[in-house]
Amino acid sequence: MISPRSLRTLNAPLEEIQGEETASYARIAAVDGAHDLGGMHGFGRVPVEDNQTLFHEPWEGRAWAMAGVLSRSTTIDRFRHTIEQMPPADYLASRYYERWLWAIERLAAEQGVLESSARPGKVARPSPFAKPASARFQPGDRVRVANSVTPGHTRVPRYLRLHVGTVDRVAFAWPNPGESAAKGTYGDPELVYTVGFAGSDLFGGEADHIVTADLSESDLEQP
Amino acid sequence: MTEITPAERTRRLEQRLHEHGHVDTAAIDRAIAEAESATGNSASPALGARVVARAWVDPEFKSRLINDPVDSLSEYLPQAVPIAVLVDTPEVHHVVVCTLCSCYPSGLLGNPPAWYKSFEYRSRVVREPRAVLAEFGMEVGDDVKLRVHDSTAEQRYLVLPQRPTGAEDWSMERLAGLVTRNSMIGTGYPLYP
Numbered sequence: 526m527i528s529p530r531s532l533r534t535l536n537a538p539l540e541e542i543q544g545e546e547t548a549s550y551a552r553i554a555a556v557d558g559a560h561d562l563g564g565m566h567g568f569g570r571v572p573v574e575d576n577q578t579l580f581h582e583p584w585e586g587r588a589w590a591m592a593g594v595l596s597r598s599t600t601i602d603r604f605r606h607t608i609e610q611m612p613p614a615d616y617l618a619s620r621y622y623e624r625w626l627w628a629i630e631r632l633a634a635e636q637g638v639l640e641s642s643a644r645p646g647k648v649a650r651p652s653p654f655a656k657p658a659s660a661r662f663q664p665g666d667r668v669r670v671a672n673s674v675t676p677g678h679t680r681v682p683r684y685l686r687l688h689v690g691t692v693d694r695v696a697f698a699w700p701n702p703g704e705s706a707a708k709g710t711y712g713d714p715e716l717v718y719t720v721g722f723a724g725s726d727l728f729g730g731e732a733d734h735i736v737t738a739d740l741s742e743s744d745l746e747q748p
Numbered sequence: 749m750t751e752i753t754p755a756e757r758t759r760r761l762e763q764r765l766h767e768h769g770h771v772d773t774a775a776i777d778r779a780i781a782e783a784e785s786a787t788g789n790s791a792s793p794a795l796g797a798r799v800v801a802r803a804w805v806d807p808e809f810k811s812r813l814i815n816d817p818v819d820s821l822s823e824y825l826p827q828a829v830p831i832a833v834l835v836d837t838p839e840v841h842h843v844v845v846c847t848l849c850s851c852y853p854s855g856l857l858g859n860p861p862a863w864y865k866s867f868e869y870r871s872r873v874v875r876e877p878r879a880v881l882a883e884f885g886m887e888v889g890d891d892v893k894l895r896v897h898d899s900t901a902e903q904r905y906l907v908l909p910q911r912p913t914g915a916e917d918w919s920m921e922r923l924a925g926l927v928t929r930n931s932m933i934g935t936g937y938p939l940y941p
Contacts, residue, residue, distance in 0.1 A: 563847030739901035
């Protein structure tokens with residue numbers, strides 16, 4: 526049973542996080558989260574500054590380093606999916622490393638490392654360079670993006686759903702991000718294609734640019 | 749709900765992980781120090797600049813970099829993920845973004861700048877790239893085709909900007925000084941000599 530969460534969870538202490546249903550946490554629907562920002566209106570000028578400071582406060586570096594440790598026992602997709610489960614109001618009100626912190630607190634609870642000295646197993650990263658033998662699509666093929674409304678994690682941005690584009694190249698192979706997020710381990714790789722879309726199809730007649738995205742074979746259909 | 753600050757939350761998390769032997773405070777200190785002291789030999793804009801400058805002066809390297817980027821870059825630093833090199837021409841300009849999170853060629857350029865991770869950049873550059881590039885001070889001609897690359901998978905992108913004119917006899921080392929971080933992401937041009 527998943528208990529309803531309050532609108533704001535940003536600065537809860539660990540004890541309250543452990544009270545959340547951490548085991549079932551990653552199964553909460555999160556595909557249409559606030560993280561999926563591409564094409565959204567309402568944001569202003571880009572805060573262009575050439576400040577190369579990595580960490581603006583000391584805690585940010587420590588959260589970053591702890592994320593590196595905790596990430597060894599799960600997939601990059603589950604880390605991302607955990608961030609994506611932030612309530613939208615929290616997501617949009619927080620700074621970058623606050624979102625990391627929110628996620629690693631929950632990953633730590635999920636991995637049991639807040640309570641136990643038992644080391645969680647390491648999750649091996651697959652090689653992204655090995656490609657499966659047969660490709661369903663070839664460069665130049667027209668493809669439609671599946672209507673990826675899944676109750677889990679996806680790397681298909683909302684703004685591309687159901688749009689038709691052209692395969693630019695067969696890029697590489699990687700396990701399905703939705704499965705890797707749900708399981709916390711990596712499965713068999715599938716091909717990932719770089720697909721180009723006309724900006725005018727996505728955002729209206731004025732747009733004269735091309736947008737490309739890297740999409741898994743299972744997220745593409747013949748139009 | 750009780751509210752505590754991010755700094756306090758981080759302190760408590762580290763303390764709990766430390767108590768159970770999962771993190772070592774000194775190792776965290778070292779990891780931060782290493783990340784903050786990145787030089788031209790570790791992943792950093794300076795390393796990317798060396799690669800770009802070499803591609804400008806060495807056609808054989810440029811060809812290898814485009815066709816086999818992972819092996820070419822691994823001469824400098826081992827690459828853990830695929831990387832695609834986007835070649836700017838007078839007709840086409842490339843820009844890189846990650847609308848869903850903050851995917852960035854960290855294995856070459858180090859951690860992304862704050863603006864790359866901002867909601868403003870992530871939401872707008874796929875929709876209105878010319879307006880966004882203007883905010884970076886770039887005037888992209890109407891005759892130049894813009895290609896915006898959303899980093900939605902485990903593949904990273906490096907923009908190979910056009911070599912500025914007026915530095916024809918410059919050495920590779922000197923040319924590297926013209927390559928800005930933003931010019932390798934597509935939100936800037938290299939400096940002019």
